Amino acid sequence: EANAMWGGRFASSPAALMEAINASIDFDKRLADQDIRGSLAHSDMLAAQGIIGAADRDAIHAGLAEVRKDIEAGTFTFSTALEDIHMNVEQRLKEIAGEPAGRLHTARSRNDQVAVDVRLWVREAHDRAIEQITGLMRALVALAEHNTDTVMPGFTHLQSAQPVTFGHHLLAYVEMLGRDRSRFRDSRRRLNESPLGAAALAGTSFAIDRHATAKALGFDGPTRNSLDSVSDRDFILEYLSAASICAMHLSRFAEEIVLWMTAQFGFVRLSDRWTTGSSIMPQKKNPDAAELVRGKTGRVYGALFSLLTVMKGLPLTYSKDMQEDKEQLFDAADTLELVLAATTGMVEDLEAVPERMSAAAGAGFSTATDLADWLVRSLNMPFRDAHHVTGRLVAEAERRGVGLEDLPIDAFQTVEPGITSDIYAVLGVQNSVRSRKSFGGTAPDQVATQIAWWKDHL
Ligand code: ARG
Secondary structure (H helix, E strand, O other), X not given: OOOOOOHHHOOOOOOHHHHHHHOOHHHHHHHHHHHHHHHHHHHHHHXXXXXXXXXXHHHHHHHHHHHHHHHHHOOOOOOHHHOOHHHHHHHHHXXXXXXXXXXXXXXXXXHHHHHHHHHXXXXXXXXXXXXXXXXXXXXXXXXXXXOOOOXXXXXXXXXXXXXXXXXXXHHHHHHHHHHHXXXXXXXXXXXXXXXXXXXXXXXXXXXOOHHHHHHHOOOOEEOOOHHHHHHOOHHHHHHHHHHHHHHHHHHHHHHHHHHHOOOOOOOEEEOHHHOEOOOOOOOOOEOHHHHHHHHHHHHHHHHHHHHHHHHHOOOOOOOHHHHHHHHHHXXXXXXXXXXXXXXXXXHHOEEEOHHHHHHHHHOOOOOHHHHHHHHHHHXXXXXXXXXXXXXXXXXXXXXXXXXXXXXOHHHHXXXXXXXXXXXXXXXXXXXXXXXXXXXXXXXXXXXHHHHHHHHHHO
C-alpha cells in the first residue's frame, strides 16, 4: 500500500531497494530525544498562537511523553518503511493520540525539523567535547605539576636538540587543547540559532512565532533566512573541523607515548590498564590504546571530508544528499569522545622515568647551545663565531667519545684560548634547563608560571 504520510499522491509503495537507499532510521534514531523536544516546543508555540487548540497540544504532549518512554525502554518498534526518526515518532504519536497528532506538522517540514534536531544534537556534542577536553587538560596540568623539573631531551627532527622539562612538554599539549576548546566554544556560539519555522524552504503562511520556539529550545534566536536555514550544514562541518584538529593533537601525543614506551626511549611507564600483551612474545607490553588514539584520527578526518564533499555540489535548498551528514557526524563524535576519554585515562596512569629522561637529555651534545651562549656572554663573541667554535668542540668531544662536560679544560682552550673553567657551570642539563628563564621558556619557574595560569583558566 502507499505511504502513510504522503499516500494521497502515490499509487504504489516503493521498491525494496528504494527503501534501503532512502531510509535513515537505523542511524537517525539517535535524534529521537531532540526530535521530541522540537515537537514539544513547536506544538506549544502553535497553541500559543491559536493555530491549534489547547486540547490538541495537551494530547500531543501526553502522546510524545509516551513515545519517549517507549524509546527509552527499548520497546519502540522502529520501522524502515517510515524512513526516518521524524516519521517514526509521528506515526507512533498518531497511534497513541489519534487525530491531534495530525496537527503537529502544521507550519513545519521535515526540512526544518531535521535541521533543528541536528543542531540540538551538535550543540550537545560541543558541550561534551568542551567538558572532556577540560578534563584532559586538568590531567595534563596535574602530571606537569609533578614534573616541573624532570629533565628530558627536547627534540627537533626527532634528534635531541636542547634539554627541556617533562612538565614543559606536557603543557605544550595543554596549549593545543586550550585552542581546541576555544574552537568548540566559538562554533557553538555560531550554531546556536534555531532553523525551526523555516518550514520546507520558504517559511509559512501561518502566524508562527519563531522567536518563541528558539527560546524554548535554548537558542539565542531564530535564523534569519529560511532558505539558508534548511540548507546549511556548516555547524556540522565546524564541529568536524574542530574535532579533526583536536584528534590530530591527540594523535601526536599518542605517537609520543608510543615512542616513549619503547625500550629504546624508556621515558614513561604506562599501567597495564592501557596496554596489551603479545600472544607469542611473552616480554611484550604494547601501547595499543595510544596506537588506536592515533589510528582513529583517520575516521574523524574522513567524516569532515565526506561531508565537505556531500555539500559542495548542492544547489539551494534541501536535497536528500544531506541525509548523509548523520552517520559521519555520529561516528566522528563517538570517536572523538572515545579518544578523549582514553587519552585522559592514559595521562592519569602515566609515570615519568626521570633517570632515563635525564640520561637521554645529556646525550647528543644537547648543551652545545649553552656553550655557544657562554662564549657570547663571557667572551663577547658574535653568536655566529661562537656557533663555529662550539661546532669544533662538539667534533672534538665526538672524536674522543665523551660529552662536552667531560672535555678537559686544555681541550677547550686548544680550540678557544679564552675559555675558562667557568664553562662547566653551563654544561649540565640541569643548568641548561634552569637558565632558560625567558617568558614561556622551560626553566622550572617559568613552567610553574604556566601551571598557575592554566589553573586560573581551566
Ligand atoms: N531524513 C531526512 C534527513 O535526514 C529528513 C529530511 C527529509 N526531508 C525531505 N524533504 N525528504 O535529511
